Amino acid sequence: MAIAAFFASHWLLAVFFQSFFHHRYGAHRMFSMSRAWERFFYLGAYVVQGSSFLDPRGYGILHRLHHAFSDGARDPHSPENHTNVWSMMWATKREYDRYAHHGEQPEPRFMGGLPSWPAVDRIGQSWASRFVFMGLYTAFYVTFATAWWQYLLLPVHFIMGPVHGAIVNWCGHRYGYRNFALPDKSRNSLVVDMLCVGELYQNNHHKYPMSPDFAARWFEFDPTFAVMRVLAWLGIIEFGAHVQRMRLTERAIARAGEAGAPQACEAVQPEESAGLSDDAVPVTELG
Ligand SMILES: [Zn+2]
Ligand SMILES: [Zn+2]
Secondary structure, rough: OOHHHHHHHHHHHHHHHHHHHHHHHHOOEEEOHHHHHHHHHHHHHHHHHHHHHHOOOHHHHHHHHHOOOOOOOOOOOOOHHHHOOOHHHHHHHHHHHHOOOOOOOHHHHHHHOOOOOOHHHHHOOOOOOOOHHHHHHHHHHHOOOHHHHHHHHHHHOHHHHHHHHHOOOOOOOOOOOOOOOOOOOOOOOEEOOOOOOOOHHHHHHHHHOOOOOOOOOOOEOOHHHHHHHHHHHHHOEEEOOOOOOOOOOOHHHHHHHHHOOOHHHHHHHOOOOOOOOOHHHHHHHHH
């Protein structure tokens, strides 16, 4: 029971911080918060992501590249460019490493407004820190595990961030349904996404990248947005004036689908269209 509770908490907290802080705040700047709250959530991300802490700056650059070149040759993690999920994960890691340690710089348009705290990034990405967290997870299992097979979950704790990234990037561009016809392969994998707290509404998100609510239809539910509404009500975050609305009526969804790029246009290379619909521009305008 303790192991199940620990696994579920670590899973949900880690993916929530990735979605809320790295993705919606860092990469997209859908909302603002005070410097003190930014530091609070930055440290929180380090603690809950632990051994697989992702530098928000490196994550943000990769994610902006993903939006600009979605499913094209320069997409850092498209299933279109790989035959299996392991090869995609390895390529994503290599691309992440290029930017995450303040090494290479991408084009300036992908750089603006990314949160950065070099001391936390340095410590969080050090092997010493990663091994300390792995030791803590192992100690918890040694103390509370009641069957040998429970140890099979331990490696997932070690690489929790990349596991979430792989699920979202592989499934979200391969399995599920589409509300909007787009030039990329993005899909909504789940109707109620409790597994990745809203991140699996990739098709909705690629259509309206600046909508803080990733759910578009009456039966879809985005848990991270529900938490964000509470944080906004408490005055901890403030939604920007440039955010988009995506909650649409069924009729509007049908209209948007007809007006968007038809499915037959999937052969158009995203690079040629820059992968950017009018709606997608704000993410790179920040630069
Ligand atoms: Zn995507
Ligand atoms: Zn995004």
